[in-house]
Amino acid sequence: MAGEAPELSAQERAGKAFPVSWDQFHRDCRALSWRLNEVGPFHAVIAITRGGLVPAAIVARELGVRVIDTVCIASYDHNKQGDLQVLKGISEAAMKLGGGTGKGLLIVDDLVDTGKTGKLVREMLPDAHFATVYAKPMGRPLVDTFITEVSQDTWIFFPWDTALSYHPPLRDGAA
Numbered sequence: 001m002a003g004e005a006p007e008l009s010a011q012e013r014a015g016k017a018f019p020v021s022w023d024q025f026h027r028d029c030r031a032l033s034w035r036l037n038e039v040g041p042f043h044a045v046i047a048i049t050r051g052g053l054v055p056a057a058i059v060a061r062e063l064g065v066r067v068i069d070t071v072c073i074a075s076y077d078h079n080k081q082g083d084l085q086v087l088k089g090i091s092e093a094a095m096k097l098g099g100g101t102g103k104g105l106l107i108v109d110d111l112v113d114t115g116k117t118g119k120l121v122r123e124m125l126p127d128a129h130f131a132t133v134y135a136k137p138m139g140r141p142l143v144d145t146f147i148t149e150v151s152q153d154t155w156i157f158f159p160w161d162t163a164l165s166y167h168p169p170l171r172d173g174a175a
């Protein structure tokens with residue numbers, strides 16, 4: 001049939017799936033906190049929304065940090081990456097705590113993929129420490145601390161985006 005092939009989403013292009021349960025995510029965030037405890041103390045945590053909110057809450061709890069700010073960035077519309085849009089910047093109060101360059105601040109996100117989101121936030125806070133739970137090779141050089149590396153052709157499914165559902169058996173007719 002004539003016509004263009006439908007554009008593949010980032011998730012379809014990735015091919016491999018890496019589903020993460022709440023338990024696993026919590027364990028990985030605790031492991032991240034252990035590593036960050038060697039680096040801190042931090043004056044404040046800056047969560048890159050929305051995915052960074054969940055690890056930021058866990059890490060802030062473990063490290064005893066009570067000042068939490070957000071930088072709100074939209075890039076993936078479901079699973080296609082578009083232009084980055086900063087919907088809310090870092091607050092004046094958090095900027096002040098980081099001396100204008102982010103020194104002593106901890107940026108937290110769930111993952112780096114292409115690194116575009118992380119690069120943008122690093123430009124806002126060049127002296128901050130940037131931590132993610134997961135990292136793909138393209139974004140990895142931007143991150144100071146992370147827990148698990150997954151291949152570039154893997155799509156990570158977070159527990160807040162998924163639900164338990166029926167899975168058919170491997171062998172046809174075995175159901």
Ligand SMILES: O=P(O)(O)OC[C@H]1O[C@H](OP(=O)(O)OP(=O)(O)O)[C@H](O)[C@@H]1O
Binds near residue numbers: 113
């Ligand atoms: O390294 P990159 O290729 O820039 O991708 C990484 C970003 O993509 C996801 O956020 P998304 O834009 O999907 O928004 P969300 O956090 O609101 O889900 C993820 O939470 C990271 O912030």
Ligand SMILES: Nc1nc2[nH]cnc2c(=O)[nH]1
Binds near residue numbers: 076111113157158
């Ligand atoms: N959930 C999810 N969001 C992403 N945004 C960019 N890469 C990913 C990924 O692997 N999983």
Ligand SMILES: [Mg+2]
Binds near residue numbers: 109
């Ligand atoms: Mg995000």
